[in-house]
Amino acid sequence: MRRVRWKVDFFILPMLSIIFFLAAMDRTDIGNVQVAGMEKHIHATPKQWADVVSLFYIGYVLCQPIGVLLLRPLTPPVTIGFGILFWGALTMVLVTAENWSQAVAIRVFIGAGESFIHAASLYISLWYGPTELASRAAIYFSTSTLAGAFNGLIAYGVVKNIGNKHPFQGWQWVLFIEGLVSVGFSLIVFVLLPPVPEKAGRLHFTDDERRLCVVRTWQANNTPNAKFKWSEIPFSIKDPSLYTYTIMFSCNQIALSSLSSFLPATIKSLGYSSVDAQLMSVPVYACAFVTTIGFGFASDRWRRRGYWVAFSSSISLLGYVLVIANTHRTRLRYAGLCIAAAGQFPCTALILSWNAFNTRAYTHRVTAGTIIPTVAQAAALGGLQAFDTPPYYIKGDIVVLAMVALMIPVALVTSWHFARQNRKKEEMADSVRSQEERQKSLEELGSKHPDFRYTA
Numbered sequence: 001m002r003r004v005r006w007k008v009d010f011f012i013l014p015m016l017s018i019i020f021f022l023a024a025m026d027r028t029d030i031g032n033v034q035v036a037g038m039e040k041h042i043h044a045t046p047k048q049w050a051d052v053v054s055l056f057y058i059g060y061v062l063c064q065p066i067g068v069l070l071l072r073p074l075t076p077p078v079t080i081g082f083g084i085l086f087w088g089a090l091t092m093v094l095v096t097a098e099n100w101s102q103a104v105a106i107r108v109f110i111g112a113g114e115s116f117i118h119a120a121s122l123y124i125s126l127w128y129g130p131t132e133l134a135s136r137a138a139i140y141f142s143t144s145t146l147a148g149a150f151n152g153l154i155a156y157g158v159v160k161n162i163g164n165k166h167p168f169q170g171w172q173w174v175l176f177i178e179g180l181v182s183v184g185f186s187l188i189v190f191v192l193l194p195p196v197p198e199k200a201g202r203l204h205f206t207d208d209e210r211r212l213c214v215v216r217t218w219q220a221n222n223t224p225n226a227k228f229k230w231s232e233i234p235f236s237i238k239d240p241s242l243y244t245y246t247i248m249f250s251c252n253q254i255a256l257s258s259l260s261s262f263l264p265a266t267i268k269s270l271g272y273s274s275v276d277a278q279l280m281s282v283p284v285y286a287c288a289f290v291t292t293i294g295f296g297f298a299s300d301r302w303r304r305r306g307y308w309v310a311f312s313s314s315i316s317l318l319g320y321v322l323v324i325a326n327t328h329r330t331r332l333r334y335a336g337l338c339i340a341a342a343g344q345f346p347c348t349a350l351i352l353s354w355n356a357f358n359t360r361a362y363t364h365r366v367t368a369g370t371i372i373p374t375v376a377q378a379a380a381l382g383g384l385q386a387f388d389t390p391p392y393y394i395k396g397d398i399v400v401l402a403m404v405a406l407m408i409p410v411a412l413v414t415s416w417h418f419a420r421q422n423r424k425k426e427e428m429a430d431s432v433r434s435q436e437e438r439q440k441s442l443e444e445l446g447s448k449h450p451d452f453r454y455t456a
Contacts, residue, residue, distance in 0.1 A: 015193050025178050032171075258380075
């Protein structure tokens with residue numbers, strides 16, 4: 001069994017990590033190309049640039065459910081590989097934008113392609129159990145912080161060394177290079193990414209290992225070959241935790257999308273040149289990388305999610321207080337950015353892995369995996385509209401501060417709710433009703449099964 005887990009780590013975790021790395025580069029490069037000259041090139045006002053950044057999420061919101069629903073029917077390599085190919089090609093097309101309306105239109109389609117990778121959260125939950133999921137999710141989500149750092153380094157290197165060499169300007173070279181890399185990697189995903197456990201092929205596993213993959217997915221409370229059932233959606237949306245997860249993840253995405261999209265511009269407002277602002281974004285993401293990995297492993301070690309979400313959000317809250325209160329104090333404002341990122345980035349992996357484990361039955365998990373990110377990206381779209389007051393973006397930062405503050409009580413209440421549900425199951429363990437319900441499978445009852453215990 002250990003050998004199978006090692007192979008899953010070897011084949012799946014690096015692939016997902018690179019996928020999220022490329023997606024995060026694609027999503028956050030808009031901040032780098034802004035200070036590299038794109039905003040000036042397309043003659044965008046601050047409000048129009050806010051639209052260029054935020055309306056990306058229209059495509060994300062509309063197409064994200066499609067990616068999740070197609071994960072099993074089309075297989076993960078096809079579903080996720082197509083998304084990477086699509087957004088990579090459109091990122092290369094973005095270099096042709098000559099005005100803000102063209103940039104908005106292309107960005108909407110880029111968002112549509114990138115939305116397909118959210119199916120990866122459902123995909124990875126089919127391969128890993130409750131004591132493994134958060135740490136693995138933290139590893140591949142942490143690459144989004146590395147992507148932000150690499151974006152800064154790439155933009156710094158390209159603008160400084162290539163500049164406006166024919167046929168592109170510096171910002172166009174950044175987009176073209178990153179899009180080309182995504183297109184190339186999509187071909188690798190089509191060929192090498194394993195499908196769902198019950199359909200694992202001989203390319204990755206021996207016959208005995210393939211049988212153990214199915215055993216592992218059973219042990220992770222998954223049902224092989226489970227189908228999506230439209231008739232069960234009403235039961236899924238009655239779960240109160242669906243709404244608390246949605247609130248937490250929406251607040252998280254408002255904070256992350258704004259931080260990633262406007263970080264270079266915010267650093268530039270501290271007095272750095274356009275080129276140096278790219279470089280100074282790297283330490284901010286480095287702080288986030290360390291905490292994302294650390295908090296993910298710690299939450300698996302102690303099997304707690306809600307307390308870690310609340311703790312991480314509290315760190316982020318402190319960071320935003322420093323950012324807002326020190327517009328003219330360069331060192332404190334920059335320290336605030338580092339602290340805000342260190343607190344906010346870990347929440348993504350913690351919230352999604354928390355939901356993935358506590359939401360059983362395939363239809364319920366697909367429903368939650370569709371609704372939560374879709375609503376969150378719609379919230380991010382609205383939140384980004386507040387970032388139209390350069391150079392300090394105080395209005396937008398106040399909105400983010402409120403969202404981060406809201407995450408703390410919601411996480412604690414959700415944790416309390418699950419602990420309470422577990423106590424009720426313990427009290428009812430020997431009842432006649434529990435004995436009758438044990439005759440049904442986890443796929444039939446989902447999280448309500450008397451032998452299932454939530455992670456609080």
